[in-house]
Amino acid sequence: MKFFIDTANLDQIREAKDLGVLDGVTTNPSLMAKEGISGHDRVMKHYVDICEIVQEGDVSAEVISTNYDEMIKEGEFLASLHPNIVVKVPMIKDGIKAIRYFTDHGIRTNCTLVFSAGQALLAAKAGASYVSPFIGRLDDISTDGLELIEQIRIIYDNYGFDTEILAASVRHPMHIVQCAEIGADVMTGPLSAIMALLKHPLTDSGLAQFLADHKKAAESNS
Numbered sequence: 012m013k014f015f016i017d018t019a020n021l022d023q024i025r026e027a028k029d030l031g032v033l034d035g036v037t038t039n040p041s042l043m044a045k046e047g048i049s050g051h052d053r054v055m056k057h058y059v060d061i062c063e064i065v066q067e068g069d070v071s072a073e074v075i076s077t078n079y080d081e082m083i084k085e086g087e088f089l090a091s092l093h094p095n096i097v098v099k100v101p102m103i104k105d106g107i108k109a110i111r112y113f114t115d116h117g118i119r120t121n122c123t124l125v126f127s128a129g130q131a132l133l134a135a136k137a138g139a140s141y142v143s144p145f146i147g148r149l150d151d152i153s154t155d156g157l158e159l160i161e162q163i164r165i166i167y168d169n170y171g172f173d174t175e176i177l178a179a180s181v182r183h184p185m186h187i188v189q190c191a192e193i194g195a196d197v198m199t200g201p202l203s204a205i206m207a208l209l210k211h212p213l214t215d216s217g218l219a220q221f222l223a224d225h226k227k228a229a230e231s232n233s
């Protein structure tokens with residue numbers, strides 16, 4: 012399973028890259044705003060900066076328009092910024108039409124704001140490179156987000172769709188583990204969820220014991 016980080020924060024992207032487990036980045040307009048990045052030129056430059064940190068790996072850049080013609084213009088511009096840009100398009104009628112256009116013109120896409128298996132099926136039919144079901148936001152409304160990942164996995168496997176399942180809105184380490192069990196192709200979440208995979212109290216106590224024993228043996232031989 013590929014690990015993407017869901018942020019527009021350059022320090023966190025660098026930290027994930029340094030850890031050696033970063034396969035890509037997803038962003039959205041809210042994440043850009045959170046970093047105080049606004050205005051066309053600044054936003055576009057920020058996407059290029061992210062691509063340069065990631066080096067090899069896809070970077071999702073979301074269109075702001077909601078009508079077909081504007082989405083095409085915006086998406087073509089985003090795709091021209093860097094070869095690793097994947098154009099993120101919302102799951103709406105014009106979005107599906109735009110995904111079909113981008114697919115036919117060799118531009119990769121990430122269909123976002125997906126909350127049902129029917130939406131995921133439609134995204135795959137339109138040729139989306141990635142589909143982004145938001146599991147955390149489903150959990151937030153007392154609906155099992157992971158069950159949706161399972162459903163989409165079955166549907167895509169039934170028909171051999173190439174669309175990659177990008178489990179989004181991941182909130183904690185168990186989401187990551189469960190997505191891996193189900194067979195999501197990619198997960199995107201905060202750096203904190205990835206770092207939390209490291210932690211186990213038996214690892215900490217075991218290491219402390221190893222180091223104490225090593226020190227004791229060294230002292231008794233000196």
Ligand code: G3P
Binds near residue numbers: 181
């Ligand atoms: O990038 C989309 C998605 O991952 C949003 O996550 O935590 O805002 O629901 P969240």
